[in-house]
Amino acid sequence: MRARALAAAMLAAPLMMAASASKPVLIPDVSQRNIDIAYSFTGAELLLFGAILYPGGRQPKGEQPTDIVVVVKGPTQSIVVREKEKVAGIWVNADRLRYRSAPSFYAVASSRPIDQLVDERTRAIYELGLGSLQLSPASSAVSDTQARFQQGLVELKRRAGLYYEAPQAVEITDGVLYRARLTVPARVPVGRFTAETFLIRDGRVLAAAVRDIDIRKSGFERFVARAADHTSIRYGLVAVALSIALGGAAGWIARRL
């Protein structure tokens, strides 16, 4: 909770600094506040939409157009990344690096490519884009190694569809309404996801807002996952009984055919 309060304060800080006369306000929403994983879950498509409220009702004339960036993040995980090396003819895991909090999922959608919107420093502050993730490696390795591992990690996650950038995926209608579609693959862990929306103009973040999305297993899947975790002995016995019953039944049927 403290971390979230801190994040909210961080997001609010630039708003106070930008407290000029023409301060727009963001009203974001997501199509689903809860995503239930059931037996046929193959991923979900999130619609992130909302409105930009200008003090005058419309975007003041003569100003630069505003841009929207939407970031969806999954719960952070503590992970170990290993790198393979050829030892005595076979490829084995050699070097490794631990990360205390890497997001399990990260997707960023924007109305224009992010490097055209904000400079590197702002990207790093708000973690906008795959090149600007703050992964907090738990190591004192030289920066070369750290960079190599971070690149390897991001590339691996990108290929699995768990990290991605979708430039130009945000549509802005009449300068006030925006929407973006982001897909969440089936391989994500359960937990609390956040959808952060940033309003950007002139390379500055004018407004920001956060919405939470809960992804959880439901029904039978929830029951199985809970049983495997909490009553593991009973779960194992059921698994063994199931295999014996199915195997026995098949043999019984086959002998009568």
Next chain:
Amino acid sequence: MDVYLPIANLSVNALVIVALGCGVGLLSGMFGIGGGFLTTPLLIIYGIPPTVAAASSASQITGASVSGVFAHFDRKGVDVKMGGVLVAGGILGSFVGAWIFQLLQASGQIDTVIGVVYVVLLGSIGSLMARESWTAIGSARGARPVKPRRRRHHPLIAALPLRTRFYASGLYISPLAPLLLGFSTGILTMLLGIGGGFILIPAMIYLLGMATSVVVGTSLFQTLFVTAVATMVHATTTKAVDIVLAALLLLGSVTGAQVGARFATKVRPEYLRLALAILVLLVGLRILLGLVWRPDELFSIELA
């Protein structure tokens, strides 16, 4: 037809898994093996995490061996005393296996070790079987009669103390020998997710010198109990048994096994053994290539 696997945390095509189980079942019915050495690598290639693959295929083998054990009991093809000793060793082995598994997982070498063990086992057993079936086929074609091998156990085994009689196997040996055999098979069951029949059967014939009529039944007896224990150990330690995955695999494999068993009676056993030998060698070769070829992905991620 997509189905979400609640423990593996990903969705798979149910028909692919059932078909995979069916194919493995067909082979296991034909050759009288559990088929774990095929299921685990195939599941890993399909994208299932290795731990979940090994744990769930162990419970699939339990199901695949049940009807075989009953059939062999009817024919008096199980040496219960020998089987009991093997099971005792196997249970000890699966606990040690679980410990080794965790040790290797922590050091990040589990996948390499599994790969290397597979290559060594499949390579050596496969080439032994290929040679043996090749000479059998040659002699069946009237080339040169093979001298019937005298059934006897390895001299080292005769030196072990505490000899006892195993009537059904026709042996008077120390129970330490089958206990050790069961122990090492139990370790492999836990590590590789295999039943171990393809190691146990040759060892029973060539090392222990058991009567061949009880070899397959007793091996299945051991497999049934040890894979059940391995499932329990996985369920309580790694928590990686995916009951949905196991059920899908079983659905395919139990039907495939019955078809395979019927087919096996129509083919000459030497040819069947040669075919199995080639299959075993091919799987071993595929895993070897995976170890020596530069992998697409040098990095891997693991939850800490």
